[in-house]
Amino acid sequence: MDRKRIGLLLVIIGFVQFFITLFFILPIPYLYLASLFMMFLAVVIIGVGAAFARGVDSSLDVPSDDCYYCKGTGKIKSGEEFETCPRCGGSGLARPDDSD
16 A cells, blocks of 8 residues: 555544544543543644655655765766766765755
8 A cells, every 4th residue: 555545544544533532532521631632643643644645754765875966976967078066076975965
């Protein structure tokens, strides 16, 4: 199952849990704190599911060690000839301040 489907499933489960807790468990006086905790967990599940469904979590991956400008080769094509990559200086390695 891909992440977008899992995300959509988590959003649906979170909404169901939230509304069941809100309408059936919250009115019971001795389960008040437990129901608030369950609603909080439902909101977290909805947020995580929405992040999965929208693909926001893909930016949390470990960054590549290769320079994004030259794709790790150290050279870029300028017209007909190859030149040293201005971003990495020809090393092919990503700079510490690269966020991409």
